[in-house]
Amino acid sequence: MAVEKRLRANPGGEIAPSEVFGRDSLIQKLWRILERQSLVLSAERRMGKTCVVKKMTKEAPENYLTVYRDLEGVRSPIEFVETIFQDVERHLSSFKRLAEGTRQLVKELGGTEIGGVIKLPEIAAPDWKRLLMKTLEDLVKQQESKDRKVIFFWDEMPLMLYNIKKRQSEEAAMEVLDTLRSLRQMFPQLRMVFTGSIGLHNVLTSLKRVGYANAPTNDMKMEDVPPLLLADAENLAYRLLDGENILTTNRHATAKAIATSVDGIPYFVHHIIDQLVMQNSLASEEKVEEIVNNYLIDPHDPWHLRYYRERIDVYYPDADKPLALGILDLLAIAEQPLIFEDLFNQLQNHIVNPDKEQTRNVLTLLECDHYIIRQIDGGLGFRFPLIQRYWRLHRGLV
Ligand SMILES: Nc1ncnc2c1ncn2[C@@H]1O[C@H](COP(=O)(O)OP(=O)(O)OP(=O)(O)O)[C@@H](O)[C@H]1O
Ligand SMILES: [Mg+2]
Numbered sequence: 232m233a234v235e236k237r238l239r240a241n242p243g244g245e246i247a248p249s250e251v252f253g254r255d256s257l258i259q260k261l262w263r264i265l266e267r268q269s270l271v272l273s274a275e276r277r278m279g280k281t282c283v284v285k286k287m288t289k290e291a292p293e294n295y296l297t298v299y300r301d302l303e304g305v306r307s308p309i310e311f312v313e314t315i316f317q318d319v320e321r322h323l324s325s326f327k328r329l330a331e332g333t334r335q336l337v338k339e340l341g342g343t344e345i346g347g348v349i350k351l352p353e354i355a356a357p358d359w360k361r362l363l364m365k366t367l368e369d370l371v372k373q374q375e376s377k378d379r380k381v382i383f384f385w386d387e388m389p390l391m392l393y394n395i396k397k398r399q400s401e402e403a404a405m406e407v408l409d410t411l412r413s414l415r416q417m418f419p420q421l422r423m424v425f426t427g428s429i430g431l432h433n434v435l436t437s438l439k440r441v442g443y444a445n446a447p448t449n450d451m452k453m454e455d456v457p458p459l460l461l462a463d464a465e466n467l468a469y470r471l472l473d474g475e476n477i478l479t480t481n482r483h484a485t486a487k488a489i490a491t492s493v494d495g496i497p498y499f500v501h502h503i504i505d506q507l508v509m510q511n512s513l514a515s516e517e518k519v520e521e522i523v524n525n526y527l528i529d530p531h532d533p534w535h536l537r538y539y540r541e542r543i544d545v546y547y548p549d550a551d552k553p554l555a556l557g558i559l560d561l562l563a564i565a566e567q568p569l570i571f572e573d574l575f576n577q578l579q580n581h582i583v584n585p586d587k588e589q590t591r592n593v594l595t596l597l598e599c600d601h602y603i604i605r606q607i608d609g610g611l612g613f614r615f616p617l618i619q620r621y622w623r624l625h626r627g628l629v
Pocket of ligand 1: 242243246252254274276277278279283467497499501
């Protein structure tokens with residue numbers, strides 16, 4: 232009889248596909264979408280995006296060739312093309328013969344290639360585009376002959392674009408997106424999955440207002456990676472309590488308390504278990520509460536919650552920052568969701584002459600960035616009670 236592997240806490244580390252809990256129906260839905268079109272997967276930080284896409288890469292149906300790549304460190308379009316070339320080489324041993332055309336082009340452009348790694352000089356945009364098209368054309372055609380589609384899972388795509396924007400310009404970042412879009416149009420068998428913890432709207436800021444921000448991806452389906460369902464988070468906590476041999480007053484009740492206290496976010500579930508192991512004391516609902524409280528006020532911020540505050544400084548336009556902070560401060564202390572008019576009235580006590588339309592726009596940004604959620608009756612409130620609590624504590628609003 233097969234023995235179930237002990238599940239160990241591993242907050243933030245690489246976990247095996249079999250250790251990814253509660254994502255089966257999401258993944259099924261994503262495969263369905265990928266039969267037709269490409270995807271933009273967005274979610275709050277640490278929600279488990281990378282776990283989802285890595286699991287998909289490893290467990291893809293036979294008729295797909297999948298390539299996963301984290302683009303966080305990529306800083307220019309040329310580096311991006313180099314990366315793609317390398318991945319294409321790595322995935323296809325028989326590709327070498329077919330890629331002669333691409334190789335020739337690399338040489339023509341003054342690049343070098345050693346063992347499947349190419350290095351290109353600073354070449355002009357038309358040249359990197361040509362090279363990208365050639366590389367992908369070779370790959371897609373080769374796979375097509377085997378009835379297979381190609382999917383690139385590009386993790387942290389918005390961060391790469393942000394890096395390109397900072398080093399070069401917003402136009403250069405857009406050019407990458409536009410080129411990828413034309414590649415999708417050119418090759419119907421090619422799929423792309425962009426994942427990232429910042430939205431594309433955070434990167435393409437200056438063109439957002441003229442309606443550009445979504446244009447280069449409006450052929451792709453947008454999907455959100457939500458927290459785990461509480462039942463799945465509870466199951467994860469239960470299996471971890473078991474796997475780590477943690478003594479509890481009541482294992483079910485403790486698992487439930489863990490799942491609920493972190494709104495079903497799996498990363499924090501792993502963290503609490505890790506803490507329980509380190510403290511080596513009897514686990515209970517009270518103990519879980521104590522651990523979460525300590526994390527929320529720890530000045531070293533091991534859960535990186537300060538990110539919620541810092542993101543506004545980094546990515547929000549200056550003119551929107553006071554409004555964003557004002558809105559979040561008010562919603563953090565509201566006991567019930569607020570409708571827009573009530574929120575706006577209260578805002579007038581905090582900010583001199585706020586503009587109504589600008590307030591509406593900032594609310595939309597905060598929704599896109601997963602801070603707040605709008606209910607069907609118009610009520611506005613924090614999306615995650617845990618983050619709401621953190622915000623109250625961190626901003627001294629309690
Ligand atoms: N479905 C899951 N089941 C079990 N644990 C999970 C799951 N998803 C995420 N985790 C835990 O959370 C951690 C972070 O997950 P992951 O790296 O996938 O998040 P992310 O959304 O990509 O984060 P970032 O925004 O930092 O890139 C993992 O290392 C793992 O400990
Ligand atoms: Mg990730």
